[in-house]
Amino acid sequence: MIRHLCSTVARHRLQFGLGVLALLAGLASAQAADIYITADFKPDIDNSNQREFVNTTPWSGVCVGTHQAACINNNWWSIDTKVRGTKQGIREATYGPNGFYIGMPAPRTVRVTSEDGLHTFDLGFNIIGAAMRLVDADGDGPREPASSGNPSNCDLGLKNTSALNRTVMRMFLRRDGGDGVVACALHWISTNNYLITEFDFTYKLTTPAPLAMRSGLYTGMTTFRVGGTGEGADFDLGNGVALDDNLVNVHFRLDVEHAFQLDLPPGSDRAVLAPKSGWTQWSDHGIVPTRLERELPFALSSSGQFSVSLQCQHPLADGRCAIRNMTVDAEDAPLDIRLTLPGFHDAVTGADALGVALTTTMVPPVLTADAFVIRRPSRLHFAVNGEAVTTMLAHPGSHYRGDVTVIFDATP
Structure with a gap:
């Protein structure tokens, strides 16, 4: 008799309340937002071409709704960082940090580890773009609070302006593909107080070769600091910025289920x-x-x-x-x-x-x-x-x- 056994990996999650409370108390001066990026490798024997991870992260940010078709067509995947705050904008004819300004970090290598801790793999994480939505806080600014021209150092991927509530949204796309540190800016923004109601980034994930990974769950994390110019932030939103959260913890979850x-x-x-x-x-x-x-x-x-x-x-x-x-x-x-x-x-x-x-x-x-x-x-x-x-x-x-x-x- 020939018998085939295909075991299932048992998955357990333990939560230690005291350890979490102690950590949060130590980070009281720096609030953190948590976001999650997921990808699965579940190959199909009847579809031999499926040999890579599939991004399963839920859509969020600027790619949801009106712009989703454009994002899908261009393979852009945005995620809302949950960072909120205010910005004091100053209109001036430069591409400087007083206006609509976003500085973006260099690529990172993130190590993911299997649940049993025995296996580790590296994945590449590139920020290829970012988007911000600003709303006139007092409702007394001009209908068009941002320049309609091309940004410096970047391309304009998406844009949306609502004259009724004096809102502007722009997505910057890096020309370097996310290989270095770059700052993108519009030519001017009106002198006014703005609410940052959304801050997103668009990313490219370079996953490990899944055929070399055993079935199971692999997790990892990296942290980005968001802030104003001169604060040493990974994401620089320019001058006059005050944020509710200034840390973004990006959690990665790769699920491998071999055929x-x-x-x-x-x-x-x-x-x-x-x-x-x-x-x-x-x-x-x-x-x-x-x-x-x-x-x-x-x-x-x-x-x-x-x-x-x-x-x-x-x-x-x-x-x-x-x-x-x-x-x-x-x-x-x-x-x-x-x-x-x-x-x-x-x-x-x-x-x-x-x-x-x-x-x-x-x-x-x-x-x-x-x-x-x-x-x-x-x-x-x-x-x-x-x-x-x-x-x-x-x-x-x-x-x-x-x-x-x-x-x-x-x-x-």
């Missing part, structure tokens, strides 16, 4: 051993076969690592399984079991998974491939070899049998 499937042909639960050329040489000429064998073909699909182990109804001391004479009292016959998975190799040694001997005493090998393998023809080979065959034939008409379980664990 794994065995396609077994009918009758794969039974392996009848016989000489390769049949029993004629023995029955007609008395020639003892050197081997009784049977090969079971199957197809295997996998996008990640998996282990293989063996269980026996009749285990032998050397780790092999045996088949037992059910007719007379006789010596058990040892089985040699070998697994062949073309295209796969041992994740530790790099050895190709060709004719891998399976025993109950082995350390279960962890096997992997360099690509998403779909329905690869594979085989299990069962055999009784050498002197054990002669011993079996000393009891003609007997019936030997034994159960063998080959376990494929997709979460090794």
